[in-house]
Amino acid sequence: MIRVLIVDDEELFRAGLRMVLDAADGIAVVGECTATDVPQAVAGSAPDVVLLDIRMPDRDGLAVLGDLKSRQGAPAVLMLTSFDTDAHVARALRAGADGFLLKDSDPAYLVWAVRAAAAGGSALSPSVARAVVDGYASSMEGSSPAPVRPPADPGDRVAQLTPREREVLALLGDGLSNREIASELYLSPGTVKEHVSTVLAKLGTGNRVRAAVIAWQSGLTGTTEGLAPHPS
Structure with a gap:
C-alpha cells in the first residue's frame, strides 16, 4: 500500500485529491495538512x-521540500503547481523534488505519478516539462565551477555514456523505476541499479528528475510526453 500525505493550503483541493487517490487500488491517503503542520503529519503517518x-x-x-529531503528515509515528493511556467520549478528541481504536476492534471495521471514516485521513478507533467528543462539549464549556467565537472552541453554529457547506459537513461527519462527498467531490458534490478548510479555520476547529478531532463534535452525520449507517459 502506497501511503500519501497531501500538503496544500486549500481544504477543498485536498479533499479532491484524497477522493481520487483513495479510489485507486494500492494507494491510501494517510494525512492532509497545511505547510506548518508537515513535521507532525510526517512523524505521525510515515x-x-x-x-x-x-x-x-x-x-x-x-522550504518544506528542503526539510523533507533532509530527513533520514525521506519520502518521495511531488510538487504541485498551478502554472506551467512557475519560476519556483527550477529551485524545486535543485532542492531534490521527485516530480512536478499541474494542479489540474488528469486524475488517472495523478494516480500514475504517485505510483511512479513510490517505485523510485520520476514524474513530470508534460505541460510543465519546459519550465523544468529551462530551470535545469539555468541552474547549470549559474553553478560555480567544481574541480571535476561534466560538460555543460547535454549532448557532451550523454556522449560519455555507453550504449547500454543510454538505454537506461532513455527509460529513466520515461519515468520508469529500476524494476521497470530491468523488465524492459531483461536485466536484474541489481544490475540496473548499478547502471543508474553510473549514469547519474557521469551526468553529474544525483537526481533522477534532472537525469530525465537531460534525456529529454538529448532527444532520447523522443517527445516532451516521453518524460511522463500518460497511463493507458
Missing part, C-alpha cells in the same frame, strides 16, 4: 509520497 503545493501562504513549499 508517508511514502508527499504531494506538496509549491506556493502556500503560511510557509514556502520549497
Whole structure:
C-alpha cells in the first residue's frame, strides 16, 4: 500500500485529491495538512509520497521540500503547481523534488505519478516539462565551477555514456523505476541499479528528475510526453 500525505493550503483541493487517490487500488491517503503542520503529519503517518503545493501562504513549499529531503528515509515528493511556467520549478528541481504536476492534471495521471514516485521513478507533467528543462539549464549556467565537472552541453554529457547506459537513461527519462527498467531490458534490478548510479555520476547529478531532463534535452525520449507517459 502506497501511503500519501497531501500538503496544500486549500481544504477543498485536498479533499479532491484524497477522493481520487483513495479510489485507486494500492494507494491510501494517510494525512492532509497545511505547510506548518508537515513535521507532525510526517512523524505521525510515515508517508511514502508527499504531494506538496509549491506556493502556500503560511510557509514556502520549497522550504518544506528542503526539510523533507533532509530527513533520514525521506519520502518521495511531488510538487504541485498551478502554472506551467512557475519560476519556483527550477529551485524545486535543485532542492531534490521527485516530480512536478499541474494542479489540474488528469486524475488517472495523478494516480500514475504517485505510483511512479513510490517505485523510485520520476514524474513530470508534460505541460510543465519546459519550465523544468529551462530551470535545469539555468541552474547549470549559474553553478560555480567544481574541480571535476561534466560538460555543460547535454549532448557532451550523454556522449560519455555507453550504449547500454543510454538505454537506461532513455527509460529513466520515461519515468520508469529500476524494476521497470530491468523488465524492459531483461536485466536484474541489481544490475540496473548499478547502471543508474553510473549514469547519474557521469551526468553529474544525483537526481533522477534532472537525469530525465537531460534525456529529454538529448532527444532520447523522443517527445516532451516521453518524460511522463500518460497511463493507458
